[in-house]
Amino acid sequence: MKDSFLPHLLLFLAAFLLHLPPQISSSTPSPLPKEALPTKSGYLTINSTSGSAIFYTFYEAQKPTTPLSETPLLIWLQGGPGCSSMLGNFYELGPWRVSSNVSVEPNPGPWNRIFGLLFIDNPIGVGFSIAASPEEIPRNQHDVAKHLFIAIKKFLMLDDSFKTRPVYVTGESYAGKYVPGFGYYALKQNAKLPVSERLNLQGVAIGNGLTDPITQVATHALNAYYSGFVNDKQKKVLEDLQKEAVELTQNRNWSEATNARSRVLDELQQMTGLATLYDFRRLIPYQDELVAEFLANVEVRKALGAKESIVFEVCSDAVGELLHADVMKSVRYMVDYLVKNTKVLLYQGHCDLRDGVVSTEAWVKKLKWEKIGEFLEATRKVWKVDGKLAGYVQKLGSLSHVVVLGAGHLVPTDQAVNSQAMIEDWVLEKGLFADQQINKLHANVSGSL
């Protein structure tokens, strides 16, 4: 397995280094023009014995404001469990997005304007990533993190300038589990490694995340009721279903608990009749099938350096099934650790009825952090981008919470420019994310470099 893809990878990278255009048949125009190709893409080996490998696409900063060796690097992890980060890449925050005619167009608010941006198909078995056998696919967050740590360290070794770059791990939905899982694992590993081998992790960001399911599953009834989607009688039905999900979770009957959560969401879907719970405004669901259609093109797969024999699925049912019993397991304790040791951003599109604002605030209150009381008392500030209302920001010390208006579950899809402003200001600690003491410290540190 290893031998079959490694030469491909080397040839592909060599083609890039020599600035040779990848071979694209000249008769039909490629739906992925040359200017839309990633800076680097291909495979990072996870297990050289079996051949399991993680697929990635990397886009260098378009207009970096710092030398590349100091330019922040954002890593994006898709949720699911089982969905490909190519959804994030080509439908949400990447520099080129698939439009309704299945060709790509520049994104007005890509997250790689001033930062490097790395998309990872995680875990193995998802998207273009290769799982040599189903047994090797992770069943829990510790194993997911272990693979990611191997892959990310390998990626950082691909270029000398990568090693020192500040790394921010971001993701959405079920990545509300992966992002804390990885951050926690990486910081614990760092403590055991010599300074030169540590990962320069500077923060984690979660969009519309599932992080503390037992708390979050209990919020749908009230949220739907006070938003006017269900009446009092329906609220009680939802509350009974939620109670089942909570009890099964308390009993550690994990798989049944996941099924019980699905019954809550199915009932809510039935009652509301919405096109999608991911965004109550939508008349049709998000069109993620466009990404599958786009990546079904063999020329596109070739140009990306993806294994051509892989039949691309936006979300892998097989991987989803293997992580079924993981869904209701909380990683809130990992966020307790992260908020004390790095910085954390939690943002939600306001119109998401699955993993939205109310659902996040419910578990944030429970964080075991000496400053949580102060955080909850902090002012929620009105956030504007180019003079227009964009949402609300609440920040205290290392924790930031953002409500993004006019967005559902896929925030960058719905608010490209505002989501870019959010991530840039959060990373650089500007605007509403500025913190005077931290800014002074940074000024002193950068002054001494």
Ligand SMILES: *[C@@H]1O[C@H](CO)[C@@H](O)[C@H](O)[C@H]1NC(C)=O
């Ligand atoms: C790597 O693959 C081999 C062969 O399938 C397997 O025995 C081994 O456990 C794997 N190692 C890791 C770290 O997953």
Ligand SMILES: *[C@@H]1O[C@H](CO)[C@@H](O)[C@H](O)[C@H]1NC(C)=O
């Ligand atoms: C797809 O649509 C965009 C505008 O939405 C247009 O600019 C582009 O030329 C179209 N591409 C094809 C192949 O039709």
Ligand SMILES: *[C@@H]1O[C@H](CO)[C@@H](O)[C@H](O)[C@H]1NC(C)=O
């Ligand atoms: C898990 O829950 C199901 C459904 O309530 C029940 O039938 C089963 O006995 C439970 N399993 C365990 C191990 O408690």
Ligand SMILES: *[C@@H]1O[C@H](CO)[C@@H](O)[C@H](O)[C@H]1NC(C)=O
């Ligand atoms: C930064 O440096 C200035 C002068 O060099 C010093 O007065 C100040 O206390 C330093 N600030 C921090 C936060 O270390």
